[in-house]
Structure formats: C-alpha cells, structure tokens
Amino acid sequence: MATLVIGDDHQVFADALGTVLGQQGFTVLDIELTLAGTIAAVGALHPDLCLIDRHFTDGEGTRAVSRLRTIGEATKVIVLTADHDPAGMILAMAAGAVGYVHKTRGLPALVGAIRRAYSGDIVVALPSGETARPRGDMDTVRLASFLTTRERQCLALLAEGQGTTAMAHRLGISATTVRTHVQAVLNKLGVHSRLEAASLAVRHALVDDLDLHRQPDPRSWGGGGGGWVF
Numbered sequence: 737m738a739t740l741v742i743g744d745d746h747q748v749f750a751d752a753l754g755t756v757l758g759q760q761g762f763t764v765l766d767i768e769l770t771l772a773g774t775i776a777a778v779g780a781l782h783p784d785l786c787l788i789d790r791h792f793t794d795g796e797g798t799r800a801v802s803r804l805r806t807i808g809e810a811t812k813v814i815v816l817t818a819d820h821d822p823a824g825m826i827l828a829m830a831a832g833a834v835g836y837v838h839k840t841r842g843l844p845a846l847v848g849a850i851r852r853a854y855s856g857d858i859v860v861a862l863p864s865g866e867t868a869r870p871r872g873d874m875d876t877v878r879l880a881s882f883l884t885t886r887e888r889q890c891l892a893l894l895a896e897g898q899g900t901t902a903m904a905h906r907l908g909i910s911a912t913t914v915r916t917h918v919q920a921v922l923n924k925l926g927v928h929s930r931l932e933a934a935s936l937a938v939r940h941a942l943v944d945d946l947d948l949h950r951q952p953d954p955r956s957w958g959g960g961g962g963g964w965v966f
Contacts, residue, residue: 737761737762737763738762738763738783738784738785738850738851738854739762739763739764739765739781739783739784739785740757740762740763740764740765740783740784740785740786740787740850741764741765741766741767741768741774741777741778741781741783741785741786741787741811742754742757742764742766742767742768742786742787742788743767743768743769743770743771743773743774743777743786743787743788743789743792743797744767744769744787744788744789744816745769745770745789745791745792745793746789747769750767750768750769751767753767753787754767756843757847757850760843760847762850765777765781765783766781766783770792770793770794771788771792771794771795771796771797771800772794772795774786774788774792774800774804775800775803775804775807778804778807778808778811779807779808782808782809782810782811783808783811784810784811784812784854785811785812785813785814785834785850785853785854786804786808786811786812786813786814787814787816787850788800788801788804788813788814788815788816789815789816789817790815790817790819790824790828791817791819797815797817798815798824798827798828798831798833799827799831801813801815801828801831801832801833802831802832802885805831805832812834812835812853812854813828813832813833813834813835814833814834814835814836814837814849814850814853814859815828815833815835815836815837816837816839816846817836817837817838817839818838818839818840820863824836825860825862826877826940826941826942827941829858829860829877829880829881830877830880830881830940830941830942830943831881832881833881834853834857834858834859835849835850835852835853835858835859835860835861836859836860836861836862837849837859837860837861838861838862838863840863841861841862841863845861846861849861876925876936876940876942877940877942879924879925879926880924880925880936880940880942882924883920883921883924883925884920886907886909886917887917887920887921887924888942888943889907890903890907890914890917890918890921891921891933891934891937891942891943892937892943893906893907894918894921894930894933894934894937895934895937895938895943897934900914900915900918903918918930918933921933
C-alpha cells in the first residue's frame with residue numbers, strides 16, 4: 737500500500753487521520769503541523785503521496801504543491817481541506833496536485849481518493865451538493881499542470897497583454913527564448929494564438945498564484961500524467 741506524509745495544522749485531526757489511515761493499510765511515514773515541516777518531510781522521506789491542508793500558519797498549501805512535487809521526486813500531492821473557496825481546487829490542480837478532497841466527504845471518500853491517485857488517476861471530491869467544474873474546464877486546468885515555471889510566467893504575462901519585448905525585459909531573458917516558451921504554452925494548452933492562451937489563463941485562473949519574481953527550478957521542468965476521476 738501507499739506510503740504517506742500528512743501535513744495539517746490541526747494536531748488532533750492530523751493524529752486521528754494518521755491512525756485511521758494506518759488501520760486502512762497505508763503506511764504513514766510522518767505527520768507535520770507546519771508547511772515547512774511538511775515540505776522537509778517529503779524531501780527526506782519521498783512518500784508515494786502527501787496529504788496537505790490548504791491553510792497553515794506559515795503558508796498556503798496550494799502554493800507549495802509544485803515544490804512538493806519537485807523535492808519529493810515521484811511524490812503525488814492531494815490537497816485535503818475544509819475550505820469552500822472554489823479557487824483552491826483550480827490553484828491546486830494547476831500546480832500539479834493529483835487530488836482535491838474536501839474534509840466533509842469523510843473517510844471512505846478519502847481512502848478511495850488515495851487509492852485512485854496512487855494508481856495514477858486524478859481525483860476531485862467536493863462537498864456534497866457541489867459539483868466539479870465542467871469537464872472542459874477541468875481538462876484545461878489539467879493541461880496547465882504540464883507547464884514549467886517559466887512557461888507559466890510567460891502565460892501570466894500574456895494574460896496581462898504583454899508583448900514579446902516586454903516579456904523578455906520582465907523575465908530577463910531573450911526575445912527568442914520568450915517565443916520558444918510561448919510556443920510551448922500554446923502547444924501544451926492546445927490553442928492556436930496568444931490571445932486564446934491569455935483568455936484561458938484569465939477564465940480559469942491558471943496563473944493567479946504565480947510569483948513572477950521567482951526564478952524557475954530546472955528540476956521542476958516537466959509534467960505528470962493521469963486521467964480524471966469524478
């Protein structure tokens with residue numbers, strides 16, 4: 737069964753979750769109460785999956801997804817949250833999470849999500865009565881998870897209406913390199929123009945969490961795979 741690292745700043749919940757998941761046959765390698773501790777644990781232990789809350793006192797879980805994927809090598813990330821903000825799912829999936837599970841769905845839904853994610857699926861389990869975004873929207877978010885950090889930076893600047901020269905200046909790279917990244921963005925999103933890419937970025941909030949001043953980590957260049965399960 738899968739090995740897990742759990743990151744949640746509510747100690748009673750985290751400890752109880754670790755116990756019940758162990759009883760379900762999973763191996764819980766570590767439980768951390770801070771975002772920094774969770775990142776460190778994933779980097780040291782390389783679990784199959786990391787279950788991470790969205791909000792910590794020391795940071796935002798969804799913003800750490802790409803970092804967790806990089807340092808955890810093959811680690812898959814599931815965001816487990818009580819947050820009702822629909823943007824959370826978009827941010828998590830765009831960053832490369834393989835699952836987004838609301839805590840109100842209960843243990844059976846979580847166990848099923850872990851098993852499906854471990855098998856290669858991507859799972860969304862929203863609160864009862866809420867539905868996932870339309871399939872086309874979800875597919876777009878999934879495609880965006882294949883963008884590298886630099887490509888997402890270019891997409892963010894496209895959404896601002898920036899041209900090649902301005903983008904090169906903002907990112908400190910050549911215009912030729914900008915064109916290469918932009919073409920990669922168009923190919924990965926399956927669109928034919930910069931305007932189309934910018935429209936998708938705005939409509940689906942694909943780059944709302946992006947820090948344009950952060951330099952890309954070469955180890956994060958690449959994407960993942962899997963099919964949607966609802």
